[in-house]
Amino acid sequence: MSPKRCRCRKSILNFQFSISSLQSVLYFLASLTAPIFAQDAPTTPAATTPVAATPANPEAKPPKPPEPPPPIPMELQPYRVRISIAFDELPSLTPRVRQEVLNDLTVWIDRTYGEMWNASVEENHWLTPENDEGLSRLTWPQVGAQLADKELDKAIVLCVSGQGGLLRLCGREWDRMTQQLSVRHERFVGDRRALANELGVLIRDLFRPLVLIESVEAGKGRVRVRAGEFPPPDPSVEQLAVGNFFQPLLRYYNKDREVTQVQMVPWSYLLMESSDRSHGACSIHTGLRLPLGKNSKRMESWAIGVRPSFAETRIRLTPHNNPTKPLIGYQVNIYERVMVPAPQAPPPEEKPAEAAKPASDQKPAPGAKASVEKKEDGTEEVEAPKKPAGPQFVAQFNKVRELVTDRRGRVTVPLNPERPLIWLYVSSGGNLLGRFPFIPGVASSATAELPDDSLRLQIESRLELLRAELIDTVARRALLIVRVKGAAKASDWPRFTETLAEFDRQPNSKHFQTLLDATKAAMLKKMQPKKDKSLEKKLDKLCGESAELIARYLSDEKIKQQRDELVELKKSADEDANDAGRQQVPGVRRATPAPVPANANPATL
Numbered sequence: 001m002s003p004k005r006c007r008c009r010k011s012i013l014n015f016q017f018s019i020s021s022l023q024s025v026l027y028f029l030a031s032l033t034a035p036i037f038a039q040d041a042p043t044t045p046a047a048t049t050p051v052a053a054t055p056a057n058p059e060a061k062p063p064k065p066p067e068p069p070p071p072i073p074m075e076l077q078p079y080r081v082r083i084s085i086a087f088d089e090l091p092s093l094t095p096r097v098r099q100e101v102l103n104d105l106t107v108w109i110d111r112t113y114g115e116m117w118n119a120s121v122e123e124n125h126w127l128t129p130e131n132d133e134g135l136s137r138l139t140w141p142q143v144g145a146q147l148a149d150k151e152l153d154k155a156i157v158l159c160v161s162g163q164g165g166l167l168r169l170c171g172r173e174w175d176r177m178t179q180q181l182s183v184r185h186e187r188f189v190g191d192r193r194a195l196a197n198e199l200g201v202l203i204r205d206l207f208r209p210l211v212l213i214e215s216v217e218a219g220k221g222r223v224r225v226r227a228g229e230f231p232p233p234d235p236s237v238e239q240l241a242v243g244n245f246f247q248p249l250l251r252y253y254n255k256d257r258e259v260t261q262v263q264m265v266p267w268s269y270l271l272m273e274s275s276d277r278s279h280g281a282c283s284i285h286t287g288l289r290l291p292l293g294k295n296s297k298r299m300e301s302w303a304i305g306v307r308p309s310f311a312e313t314r315i316r317l318t319p320h321n322n323p324t325k326p327l328i329g330y331q332v333n334i335y336e337r338v339m340v341p342a343p344q345a346p347p348p349e350e351k352p353a354e355a356a357k358p359a360s361d362q363k364p365a366p367g368a369k370a371s372v373e374k375k376e377d378g379t380e381e382v383e384a385p386k387k388p389a390g391p392q393f394v395a396q397f398n399k400v401r402e403l404v405t406d407r408r409g410r411v412t413v414p415l416n417p418e419r420p421l422i423w424l425y426v427s428s429g430g431n432l433l434g435r436f437p438f439i440p441g442v443a444s445s446a447t448a449e450l451p452d453d454s455l456r457l458q459i460e461s462r463l464e465l466l467r468a469e470l471i472d473t474v475a476r477r478a479l480l481i482v483r484v485k486g487a488a489k490a491s492d493w494p495r496f497t498e499t500l501a502e503f504d505r506q507p508n509s510k511h512f513q514t515l516l517d518a519t520k521a522a523m524l525k526k527m528q529p530k531k532d533k534s535l536e537k538k539l540d541k542l543c544g545e546s547a548e549l550i551a552r553y554l555s556d557e558k559i560k561q562q563r564d565e566l567v568e569l570k571k572s573a574d575e576d577a578n579d580a581g582r583q584q585v586p587g588v589r590r591a592t593p594a595p596v597p598a599n600a601n602p603a604t605l
Helices: 003-040 095-116 132-136 140-146 193-206 352-358 454-487 493-504 509-527 533-553 554-582
Strands: 081-086 117-123 155-164 165-173 185-189 211-218 219-223 245-253 259-264 270-275 281-288 299-307 310-320 329-339 372-374 378-384 393-404 410-414 422-428 431-438 444-452
Touching: 095 117, 095 193, 095 310, 132 155, 132 165, 132 493, 140 155, 140 165, 165 193, 185 259, 270 533, 281 431, 299 444, 422 444, 422 454, 431 444, 454 509, 454 533, 454 554, 509 533
Parallel strands: 081 117, 081 155, 310 444
Antiparallel strands: 155 165, 165 185, 211 219, 211 299, 219 281, 245 259, 245 270, 245 299, 270 281, 310 410, 329 393, 329 422, 372 378, 422 431
16 A cells, blocks of 8 residues: 555544544533523423324324315306317418407407406317318217317317308307207308407307306205306306206216216206396296205206207107107197286275274284284284285296197297297197196207106007997997887887897997906006006096996896887787787677767757
8 A cells, every 4th residue: 555545544534533522522512401401491382293103103193284275166267268260261261361360259259258268269170071061070079089178168169161152150069067069050141351250149159158056945046157256248148147048957976076977957947037246046947856956075956058049949759668659649739938917815804893903912814924022011012914025926828839749759849039938738638748848949859758658548549449339339229229119110020029139139238347347457457567546547537437338328227128118019019919809800790889869868868
């Protein structure tokens, strides 16, 4: 080893020894001063900050993670919207024109919706073909795959194409909350300079607001609307405007608050009646008994705006257990629901005896709340019940149209823009099968599944055949009675006997009662799986009516009375023949009396 390396190693060892010596001196001084600092330390309890678990202290709890911030209320969350416009290959739609349309539309959206929307406008390059045909082929998953943005709430896909000398604008709305793709809306524009404004109007017609149903009671509901605390600059796009309609839906979640199912509630609508920024009151019109407004961790009740876009809707009626079978010849009545002033009851006349009673002894009317106030002397003073302020209105249904389903079970219901909500009453043979509200024009076609009425029709058809046979038998008996009387009058006794025998061979009440009992037993056997009490009552009523007809026209006493009358004709004819025979017996002559003179005295005779 060289001398230089030896000197370097020796210096390193000396430095390490000096450090270790310094550490021992510091440790000794700390041990001497620890009791002094312990006496001067305050006696307050130690901080409750959890200590992380270590091998030396295994019982220590790990620190709690910080709590997440509370979620932002939905009324303070603006809609995140993306607008994608596809331009068809037209000479007038140059790249410069397209960019101007996108810029102008961005300004229009900001001027119309303000802070209610966080919108972005872009040109669409994935729609194929770039016209209404490609727009009609779209599905909800396809649009979601093209957008690939989980933070997006709505997307509006538009296309601009040519038709003759006009520009055809079409669009559909994609909604993540309801997992729906709306029907196609369209407009036409002749001036290219108005293209951006017409696209904005189309967007306004496509946009469907979202509301959360908070509570429902006695046909009334309370709702909250998304981004309701951001009033739009343009009042025409107000979400909770009076008269707007919404269709309810149910969203189901799992334990991780992931959406598992979205179910639309059919034949149900919410009609907005009043609003206060983000909150609104509405009336509920439904043909179902499904409860709404009972929100929980696993289910929420929402509603989405309704936008009619067609002039009429074709409804197909089918039974719920066989959707391929059309209901032919069913009657569909259309009613409109209007609010009319409630009839005012005349004020009751106050009797003298009641007028003389003190106010404390008078009882308020049923249903009215009277306030009781105590005076200083201890007596009670009853005030008259307060009447509701303002006029009261009640719902009234007016029939506006009568329709009958065709051989495919369809009816066409037109849209009335002034009163879009109507009620459909479906009946068959005077039996009401269903009543439900409906707004035509939301879709071009719809299917209504009604209770299966085939069993009731079988019952009525069989009993009608039984009644027809009963009527035929009664008519045939009346005809035979006429023939028997004619034969007796003509003294055609062989024909009389033959016709009377045919009268005896006609079915009687026992025969028809046996057929009626067999029909009822067969129908009851078919009704056992359904356990329909109303249908059983209907069967009992129809069978009872048929039994009354049998007893009225074919009772044994009535048939016996008719036959006895016919037999009596034969006996009378035989007695007359016997009397005539006795008068014509030879050798027997009757003495003829002598003629009486005209001037004879009656006393001498």
